[in-house]
Amino acid sequence: MPSIDLSRYEPKARKAKSTVERPGLNEFLNRDITFGRKELSDKKKEYLYLELSSLLEAGIDLKSSLDLITADQKNSKDKKLLISIQSKVLNGSSFSQALQESGKFSLYEIFSIQIGEETGKIIEILTDLATFYQNKMKQRRKIVAALTYPIVVLATSLGAVFFMLKFVVPMFGDVFLRFGGELPWITAKIIAFSEWMQSYFYYFLFFVICIAVLTSFSRNSILFRKISSLIILKIPVIGNLVQKIYLARFxxxxxxxxxxxxxxxxxxxxxxxxxxxxxxxxxxxxxxDDILKGKSLNQSLQLFDIYPSKMAMLIKVGEETNQLDYFFGKLSEQYIEEVEYKTSTISSLMEPLIIIFLGIIVGLILIAMYLPLFKMSNSF
Incomplete structure (x- = not known):
């Protein structure tokens, strides 16, 4: 959804910060993937809530605000959705009811907006929702940006090793076979591995495709989500990073x-x-269930390993001082900072490690291929 220039309407309107970037590789890598997704993307939600809160704060009524946002839409589906929401509002539905009936928004947003309507804090709620999705996208973009280069380098490295094992090593193997004689141990092992790969590569590829398809179809099942999350949490560094990402969102x-x-x-x-x-x-x-039985939130949190003890202690202080929202906000900021720091650290460490890995593997293959040649030259 494109950004609206609020300076055209009211002098007291605060300008919405534009998060639109110029087209390029970075934008492509950070783009929301919405194939088969029922809800709007996080990016479109952020724009909607940000522009709507800005227009309402400028003193423009809800109907006119929706008119202005709808008029600026270039995407026909988005325009149709906003027209439908606007029509429901005009027919007497509340804004939260119109969002719910569209089926494109989560209960999380609908109930937040409903509370905002009932308490007269709709602008504050819309601003909070815009900030929520903005931070969520910002966090995802930083993670993607930090890990893109190492992943590209790793993929290139594996591609180079695969090319050498599939094409270069068999060529040398044929030459050694013609000359006969006993091959060095490392050369024999690499040639044997290359031959195994030649024989079973397509079976391995078929196995990987089957795993990918099975994962795609079962990823929403409880059993798969339970097992996959337990495995990921056991992975050193990565498990802790994933835990902090979801704790920040929580x-x-x-x-x-x-x-x-x-x-x-x-x-x-x-x-x-x-x-x-x-x-x-x-x-x-x-x-x-525990809270319904009379336990406090911090006592319940302490029963689960997913929640750090420090978090439970801060929540306890929040409950005692009736400032839970403040402490949840501080915890969220802290976890986001930790995720960003760890992601950048992992990225910085992965780059040299991948290069070293590639150098060792390629160097090992080259040495294994040239050792027999050195032996043959010394025998003449």
């Missing part, structure tokens, strides 16, 4: 919902539906 979601004056149980229920991470979803179901 804390930010709770901050927004509690700030919108939702009851704690309702906030937990909505966060559970939108978090998209099995260990946290599963724990929140049990935490809901």
């Amino acid at each position: 804390c930010n979601s709770m901050r927004l919902l509690i700030n919108a004056r939702l009851p704690l149980l309702r906030a937990i229920s909505l966060t559970k539906q939108m978090i998209g991470y099995y260990p946290i979803e599963n724990s929140l179901s049990k935490i809901e």
